[in-house]
Amino acid sequence: MTKAPVDLDLSNFLCFAVYSANSAIGRAYKPILDRLGLTYPQYLAMVCLWKKDGQTVGEIGEQLLLETSTLTPLLKRLEAAGLVKRVRDTQDERVVRISLTEEGRSLKTKAKVVPNEIAAIMAASNVQIEELRDALVALRDGIKEQAAP
Amino acid sequence: MTKAPVDLDLSNFLCFAVYSANSAIGRAYKPILDRLGLTYPQYLAMVCLWKKDGQTVGEIGEQLLLETSTLTPLLKRLEAAGLVKRVRDTQDERVVRISLTEEGRSLKTKAKVVPNEIAAIMAASNVQIEELRDALVALRDGIKEQAAP
């Protein structure tokens, strides 16, 4: 009953559309984030921390949907760059809390322009951004639900 | 005139929606592609070759939007797995042509079910797949155009 795809062709694949759009976005961010000395995932982590300082590794991972095996090295690089501090929680020694340094906090000011610059690049495509975003989130969460059980 | 975002919040970011949807799709593909012994980018490369055998490294990279620095090691791993052969073109020694082995060709049969399995997972999200795909392609190509000049 379900119509099988006529052919194995990349241009028909939603997955490839997402994959390649993600790459394109990453490339668009690069020159902008280079000025902040951040990679794209590092920027996402900083956005988390600017929103709420002192979060645990696990809390950040939950929001970014990243494993600790990805996050720990990333956060260590942010620490090496002097933007954050990683401190064991005194109440629960298993937990590591990430707090912004003065330099990390002040970077927020410089980063304020980033969304506007990106928005300008996106705008050129004449795509309804909010609609697209909501569809992607629905897709993502729909997939995640299947993986959960 | 342009409305600045009220707040730096990941849930407002189209980029994060694309980024996380891509991750979710990758995770959905994993158990399916594991049965073929392929990673997701390797699968994309094989799709290219099933479509048209004997393509050059550059041609494959153009379709997948990947640099040779990514593709060469990937193709070497496919060769190590016995799925493809990498042969210098005799006409132009700079060019390397990728041709399917018998094993690589026969894998196409097993791979035929992959799009249907993925489609079933996607379908649960109630998202209009074609619409979403076209919007993403428009976004991607809109971004790429800016980077070109």
Add this chain to the structure above:
DNA sequence: TACGATTATATCGCATACAACATAATCGAG
């Protein structure tokens, strides 16, 4: 035809990403 420019691929270094495993701290049932 000689030789600088271009082209196609490869290599290296760095930064994700994740699965599998390791470790240390905390929790909880008896």
Add this chain to the structure above:
DNA sequence: CTCGATTATGTTGTATGCGATATAATCGTA
């Protein structure tokens, strides 16, 4: 209170991804 289970983070190995650079082959022009 004790010890197995759980939790939070870290480590290791493998596979992308890309920029910068290298190398070899081909092209183009004087």
